[in-house]
Amino acid sequence: MxxxxxxxxxxxxxxxxxxxxxxxxxxxxxxxxxxxxxxxCWEAPHGGxxxxxxxxxxxxxxxxxxxxAVSLWMKGKIYPFTAISQQAKRQAGTGxxxxxxxxxxxxxxPGTILKIMVTPGETVEANVPxxxxxxxxxxxxxxxxxxxxxxxxxxxEGQLVEMNTLLISVAPEKDESDVP
Amino acid sequence: MFRKVLIANRGExxxxxxxxxxxxxxxxxxxxxxxxxxxxxxxxADEAYPLSGQTxxxxxxxVEKILGIAKSAGVEAIHPGYGFLSENAxxxxxxxxxxxxxxxxxxxxxTAMGDKIIAKAAMEKAGVPVVPGWTGxxxxxxxxxxxxxxxxxPVLVKAAAGGGGKGMRLVHEPEELQAAxxxxxxxxxxxxxxxxxxxxxxxxxxxxxxxxxxxxxxxNVVHLFERECSIQRRHQKIIEESxxxxxxxxxxxxxxxxxxxxxxxxxxxxxxxxEFILDVDNRFYFLEVNTRLQxxxxxxxxxxxxDLVRAQLYVAMGQPLPFTQADLxxxxxxxxxxxxxxxPQNNFLPSTGTLHVYHEPSGPGIRVDSGVQEGGAxxxxxxxxxxxxxxxxxxxxxxxxxMLWALSHYPVLGVTTNIAxxxxxxxxxxxxxxxxxxxxxxxxxxxxILSQGENQSMSLAIAAAxxxxxxxxxxxxxKSSSExxxxxPWLLAGAWRGV
Numbered sequence: 001m002x003x004x005x006x007x008x009x010x011x012x013x014x015x016x017x018x019x020x021x022x023x024x025x026x027x028x029x030x031x032x033x034x035x036x037x038x039x040x041c042w043e044a045p046h047g048g049x050x051x052x053x054x055x056x057x058x059x060x061x062x063x064x065x066x067x068x069a070v071s072l073w074m075k076g077k078i079y080p081f082t083a084i085s086q087q088a089k090r091q092a093g094t095g096x097x098x099x100x101x102x103x104x105x106x107x108x109x110p111g112t113i114l115k116i117m118v119t120p121g122e123t124v125e126a127n128v129p130x131x132x133x134x135x136x137x138x139x140x141x142x143x144x145x146x147x148x149x150x151x152x153x154x155x156x157e158g159q160l161v162e163m164n165t166l167l168i169s170v171a172p173e174k175d176e177s178d179v180p
Numbered sequence: 181m182f183r184k185v186l187i188a189n190r191g192e193x194x195x196x197x198x199x200x201x202x203x204x205x206x207x208x209x210x211x212x213x214x215x216x217x218x219x220x221x222x223x224x225a226d227e228a229y230p231l232s233g234q235t236x237x238x239x240x241x242x243v244e245k246i247l248g249i250a251k252s253a254g255v256e257a258i259h260p261g262y263g264f265l266s267e268n269a270x271x272x273x274x275x276x277x278x279x280x281x282x283x284x285x286x287x288x289x290x291t292a293m294g295d296k297i298i299a300k301a302a303m304e305k306a307g308v309p310v311v312p313g314w315t316g317x318x319x320x321x322x323x324x325x326x327x328x329x330x331x332x333x334p335v336l337v338k339a340a341a342g343g344g345g346k347g348m349r350l351v352h353e354p355e356e357l358q359a360a361x362x363x364x365x366x367x368x369x370x371x372x373x374x375x376x377x378x379x380x381x382x383x384x385x386x387x388x389x390x391x392x393x394x395x396x397x398x399x400n401v402v403h404l405f406e407r408e409c410s411i412q413r414r415h416q417k418i419i420e421e422s423x424x425x426x427x428x429x430x431x432x433x434x435x436x437x438x439x440x441x442x443x444x445x446x447x448x449x450x451x452x453x454x455e456f457i458l459d460v461d462n463r464f465y466f467l468e469v470n471t472r473l474q475x476x477x478x479x480x481x482x483x484x485x486x487d488l489v490r491a492q493l494y495v496a497m498g499q500p501l502p503f504t505q506a507d508l509x510x511x512x513x514x515x516x517x518x519x520x521x522x523x524p525q526n527n528f529l530p531s532t533g534t535l536h537v538y539h540e541p542s543g544p545g546i547r548v549d550s551g552v553q554e555g556g557a558x559x560x561x562x563x564x565x566x567x568x569x570x571x572x573x574x575x576x577x578x579x580x581x582x583m584l585w586a587l588s589h590y591p592v593l594g595v596t597t598n599i600a601x602x603x604x605x606x607x608x609x610x611x612x613x614x615x616x617x618x619x620x621x622x623x624x625x626x627x628x629i630l631s632q633g634e635n636q637s638m639s640l641a642i643a644a645a646x647x648x649x650x651x652x653x654x655x656x657x658x659k660s661s662s663e664x665x666x667x668x669p670w671l672l673a674g675a676w677r678g679v
Contacts (some may be wrong), residue, residue, distance in 0.1 A: 004644045017644035027648070029641040036641045040649055045538045050469045050642050059638070063646045064593035072643045073537065076588025079598055083567040083647075109532050110560050112613060134559050135530070163532065168468065 006070065009080040026053055047073070101172035103146050107161045111135030116157055118168065121148045129166050133161070148172040182206050182256045182281075182497060187221070188246050189261030191551030192567055194221035194473075197259050200489040201225070209253045211246060213239035213498065215559055220551050227253060234561055240264045243271050255282035256574050257496055259489075263563065267294060267471040281494040285395075285450050285471050292446060293469040297340045297378055303466045306445030308438050311457070311465040313380035318365060324379065328357055331381045337361055340376035343395050345415035347371060350382060367486055373449050385617040386457040388412070389424050389464070391439035392480045394491060395448040396501045403443075403454075404484050406508050407476055410616045411605060413528055418598070419605060420476035421515040422455065422483045425576060425614030426458060435464055442466065451477075451488055454599030456609045458616075475518070475568065478549060482572040513579040514572045517602045520563040524601040524626050530564040533557070535630040536542075536594035538566075541586040545572045576614070580606055604629045 007014035018030040022037065030035045041106040042048040047062030062073040115132040118124060126147040133140055152169040155161060185201055186209040187194045198221065210225030213234060222228045225520040229249045231239040239245075241264055250258055258275055260283065269290040269470045275282040284290070293299045297315050304310045314327035328335050328351070337360045339347025344558075347368030349360035361377060369375035392404040402504055407591035408424030409417040414594040427435070439454040446469070453474050477488050491502055521531045538554040550567030558564055569586055587603040608629055610620070633639060 002648060004647060006640055008640070008642060015640055017640050019644055019648045027645045029645050031637045031640045031644075034637050034641075036638070038641060038645050040645055042649075044537075044539075046593070048647070052638075059642065060589075060591075061642050061646065062460070062539075062591040064536045064594055064642060065647070070643055070647065071593050072639055072646070074633070074635075074639050074642060075589040075601060076631040078593070078596075079633055079636070079643065081643055083641075091319070130471075137533075154366055171326075 005084040006081040007084055009082065014082075014084045015108065017133055074152045091177055103144075103148055103151075103172050104166055104170040105130055105133065105142055105145060105170065107163055108142075109135045110163050111140075113155050113159045113161060113167070116153060116155070116168075118150045118153065120148070120150050120153055124150060124170060126146065130170075131155070142167070144170055146170060146172040182493065182590070184209060184253065184255045185257045185259055185283075185493075185504065186211065186246070186250045186253065187261060188240065188256040188257075188265055189212060189263070190216055190219065190221050190240060190562065191590065192549045192565070193195070193261040193473075193551070195224055195551050196549045197489050199677065200487055201259075202382060204493060206488065208248070209243060209255055209309075211240070211249055213561070215557070215561060218555055219556065225334040228551065229253065236264070236561065243268075243274055246275060248282070249504060250275075250280055253427050254525060255261045255274055255280065257493075259283040259492070262470070262472045262475055267470070268293065277322075283450065283492050287363050287447055289446055289448060290471045293471050295340055296338065300378075300466065302446055303442055306441055308466045309464060310440045311375060311380045311383065311467075313378060315378040318361060318375075318377050321361070323351065324361065325354060325357060327379055328354065331379060334441040335384040335613050336380045336382045337364040337377055338380055339364060339372060339374070340378060341368060343540050344517070347377065353517075362671065379520060379631065383457050383459045384464070385619065386410075387424070387426055387617050388417070388467075389426065389458050390453045390455040390467075390470075390474075391436060392474075392477070392488070393439050393443045393452050393454055394488075394495070394501055394573065395443055396495045397436075397449055397452065397498055398500045400501050400504070401440050401443045401448065402501060402503065403439045403503045403510060404480050404508055407436065407474075407479055408616075409476060410618050411620050412618050413524075413621050417476065418518045418520070419602065419611075420448070420479055421576070421579070422479040423510050423513065426462075428430060431462060431464075431544035438464070442469065442482050453557070458496060475565075476516050478547060478570045479514040479516045480566060482547070483510045484508055485511065492526070512572055512574050513576045515579050515581065515583050516568050516570045516605075517606075518568055519566045519590070519592075519602070520598045521558045521566055521595040522598055524630065528598075530560075531596040532560055532564070533595040535566075535592060537591055538594075539591050540567065541569070541589040543586075545582050546586050547571070564590070569602075580612065585604065601626065601630060605629050607631075 001018050001020045003018050005014045005015050005016045020028040022028050027038050038051045039051045049060045051058050057117050064071045070083050072079040091110045111133045113133050118130050124144045127143045129141045148170045151171045155167045184207040187197050207226040210216055210222050210228040211231050212222045231245050233239050245604050265271040269287040272282040272287040280325040295409050296574045297649045300484045303496050314332050338348040349364045349365045351357050351360045365375040388409045389406050391406050395401040406424050407420050407422045411419035451473050451644040456464045457467050458464045522528045535556050540548040547570040549565050552566050571579055573582050583606050590599050
């Protein structure tokens with residue numbers, strides 16, 4: 001029985017979902033203590049509707065996956081998840097959150113770099129300003145994801161960057177909690 | 181009748197104007213920036229010409245390039261839409277000089293109404309109520325202090341050339357006044373190149389109520405009733421409706437007459453909007469005149485059963501208005517929601533990206549004016565408004581029900597939108613009862629308005645089920661009837677391998 005692990009955005013812990021294919025394409029889905037028997041009907045490349053075969057309820061849905069980010073549209077609401085792969089879980093250990101301490105700072109949207117406040121080799125605390133960028137006439141400040149040392153500054157002031165461009169790398173300082 | 185008209189705009193408004201022009205048998209010339217080459221406003225036009233470049237000043241704001249295309253394409257008129265060059269008097273003049281009709285009011289009216297101080301003085305002279313205030317030499321601080329005392333605190337410091345909240349300061353105490361004056365002037369200078377400022381009484385809990393006006397070159401002026409636009413974020417309207425739940429027939433009559441008086445005082449021709457604020461005691465004050473077709477014009481079109489763009493064309497061709505005041509009435513109730521690619525939970529930060537999933541709701545009483553399509557991109561270059569969702573029903577309650585249904589049947593994935601937020605505003609008890617003002621989102625912050633998705637467990641189940649079917653690729657597709665699953669690019673998304 002395959003298990004997918006999804007972490008709802010804004011929540012601390014990932015939730016495993018177990019799946020089993022029954023007859024007639026009905027999927028038995030276990031989420032925590034709740035079990036569903038669902039039948040999916042794809043109407044478009046990214047969505048369609050689901051019938052809950054036990055209650056008869058019909059639920060339209062759309063889904064989009066980009067990397068490990070999953071967005072589900074269901075009944076007018078968006079449910080964002082992070083897909084946690086086994087590998088990622090092993091890397092992050094079994095602790096709560098499976099929170100990645102990646103020190104990569106990427107552009108959240110396309111824009112222009114206005115000011116860079118750090119230089120390679122500099123030691124930084126977590127959540128301190130690294131650079132200011134401008135997008136759609138609004139300024140935003142990007143901060144350090146983790147305390148550590150700035151290893152690379154890959155952009156310069158005035159540069160126009162695309163979304164998800166790696167801007168700055170920070171090598172995380174050794175995590176005290178890893179010490180047994 | 182014009183044979184060929186250029187639309188100097190993009191997005192939903194260009195698409196909307198195109199429809200009326202084509203209905204009238206007029207050929208539409210579109211212009212487009214490189215990034216818009218595949219946009220709906222280009223695809224729906226009869227002819228389209230590229231504007232090289234990406235930034236607005238290189239493209240949709242470039243008077244020289246646009247007039248060059250207009251001349252070589254042989255158009256007789258230009259419709260500016262809203263935004264961009266629509267309220268640029270120099271552009272209107274340049275059109276005139278080139279022998280091309282600018283579809284809008286005269287350059288003189290645009291200039292006069294673009295200056296808040298001149299506009300206010302003109303209205304006061306015409307007997308239209310204005311917000312008590314002061315204008316004069318901003319360096320005479322003692323005089324200003326006296327004026328502020330007389331008006332009564334709190335007062336607003338505003339920029340003459342202002343707009344969008346820039347150069348605006350709210351002053352509660354006399355001690356704060358000087359710093360506010362200096363700050364506002366500095367900001368206005370930077371934003372508009374004009375540091376003239378003025379004082380106005382700060383109206384508490386104001387409602388924004390505007391009247392659609394229309395004038396022709398034969399001296400006819402009518403109003404097409406009101407739109408209430410009190411739900412705003414960052415000084416921009418996001419929900420508009422007509423009729424306003426605040427107006428009694430008597431008040432509507434008074435405000436309508438004032439709007440006509442305002443239009444006549446300045447010799448207004450073509451479509452325009454007289455904006456008022458209404459205080460808690462039902463006193464109304466002139467705010468400004470917008471010399472363009474407004475974003476929110478569809479709610480007026482729906483309750484009056486008129487096509488405002490068609491009327492604009494008649495007036496621009498020198499014909500009389502196609503309706504008289506007696507022809508006009510309000511039927512039923514219409515609400516518009518502006519659908520933006522932005523994140524209400526993150527200070528309304530614009531969201532860019534590709535519209536991987538985009539399906540507009542449809543059905544009786546639902547109109548969507550949009551300039552985007554599935555697979556299209558939302559870029560940093562332009563306003564992140566995706567569409568306007570407009571509904572009509574017999575009364576306000578029914579219109580709200582319809583809007584809630586439409587908003588919950590409008591899937592968009594790939595960019596963050598305000599759709600769920602708009603839904604939760606309409607569903608809010610204060611909105612439902614019509615208890616709204618321009619500070620609605622300060623009284624009810626985003627986190628209080630936004631409801632949580634109720635069924636997280638089901639969402640997890642559906643997401644996992646959908647992902648598992650897709651990742652089985654070929655096998656799943658052969659069994660299910662959908663062909664599209666195999667061609668799906670995200671089937672191969674690495675995240676699910678080896679899980």
